Amino acid sequence: MIELKNLYKTFFSELGTEKQVFKGLNFTINDGDFITIIGSNGAGKSTLLNVLNGQIIPDGGNVILNGNDITNVVQHKRAKWISQVYQNPTMGTAPSMTVLENLSMAKNKGKRFNFTFGLDVKNIEFYKKQLASLGLGLENQLFTQVGLLSGGQRQCLSLIMATLNRPDILLLDEHTAALDPQTSKIILEKTKEIIEKNNITSLMITHNMQDAITYGNRLIMLHAGEVIFDIKGEEKKKLTVEKLLEMFRTKDAKLSDKDIF
Numbered sequence: 734m735i736e737l738k739n740l741y742k743t744f745f746s747e748l749g750t751e752k753q754v755f756k757g758l759n760f761t762i763n764d765g766d767f768i769t770i771i772g773s774n775g776a777g778k779s780t781l782l783n784v785l786n787g788q789i790i791p792d793g794g795n796v797i798l799n800g801n802d803i804t805n806v807v808q809h810k811r812a813k814w815i816s817q818v819y820q821n822p823t824m825g826t827a828p829s830m831t832v833l834e835n836l837s838m839a840k841n842k843g844k845r846f847n848f849t850f851g852l853d854v855k856n857i858e859f860y861k862k863q864l865a866s867l868g869l870g871l872e873n874q875l876f877t878q879v880g881l882l883s884g885g886q887r888q889c890l891s892l893i894m895a896t897l898n899r900p901d902i903l904l905l906d907e908h909t910a911a912l913d914p915q916t917s918k919i920i921l922e923k924t925k926e927i928i929e930k931n932n933i934t935s936l937m938i939t940h941n942m943q944d945a946i947t948y949g950n951r952l953i954m955l956h957a958g959e960v961i962f963d964i965k966g967e968e969k970k971k972l973t974v975e976k977l978l979e980m981f982r983t984k985d986a987k988l989s990d991k992d993i994f
């Protein structure tokens with residue numbers, strides 16, 4: 734279980750303006766939750782993931798993982814339990830290394846560097862099986878440099894790499910937003926399969942409301958750094974885009990549709 738307790742975070746721009754993103758956010762993530770996160774630009778979605786992965790240390794409040802306070806644990810130490818796939822397919826993989834080398838590196842994450850990691854031949858069949866299940870031909874490109882792959886292939890590889898060692902928490906920051914609809918669907922389905930099969934606690938940011946409804950057991954909407962909707966279980970299963978929009982419109986007359994798109 735992850736508890737975010739009374740979180741505060743303010744950013745200061747170079748021009749001296751300040752942006753208070755969180756002002757006392759409380760939020761609990763249960764083991765096995767697959768939470769989709771929607772909300773307008775600047776609502777605090779990425780900041781929330783960055784507080785979880787340790788890239789951003791909050792100004793106030795605590796991040797508690799299974800009863801342990803990890804608020805000030807640095808990002809590289811959290812990488813043992815937390816994996817992330819980013820929107821940009823160029824992040825999360827090393828372009829000048831081959832697919833096999835990237836996979837080997839991910840498999841050995843957190844272990845001491847050793848000079849044979851680039852020759853992880855014993856796992857080739859395992860990697861091939863993982864890649865073949867995507868249906869994008871990556872299993873035949875183990876010795877191709879990652880920089881030569883398409884964005885979709887690279888994002889698939891990032892997903893496989895992020896989940897090879899079954900992280901405790903998987904963070905997905907609009908990881909299919911830069912892909913064509915067909916590839917996006919393939920990766921979302923694979924994401925769902927990996928998460929469900931391994932029961933990985935996951936948070937996925939998306940601007941696609943239908944995807945937010947289709948995937949996961951829980952949907953939250955962030956607005957101005959607050960969770961204004963937290964929809965779970967049966968209620969989530971019955972949700973439609975129209976219902977969600979209606980809930981949003983009736984929540985606060987000051988909000989408009991542009992606040993969620």
Ligand SMILES: Nc1ncnc2c1ncn2[C@@H]1O[C@H](COP(=O)(O)OP(=O)(O)OP(=O)(O)O)[C@@H](O)[C@H]1O
Binds near residue numbers: 746780
């Ligand atoms: N490092 C930073 N320095 C200054 N301001 C920042 C920084 N990171 C985020 N912000 C500001 O904090 C606010 C929240 O940003 P965040 O990236 O969390 O929003 P978001 O909900 O993910 O938005 P989007 O949908 O556009 O990605 C925004 O106004 C953003 O400009």
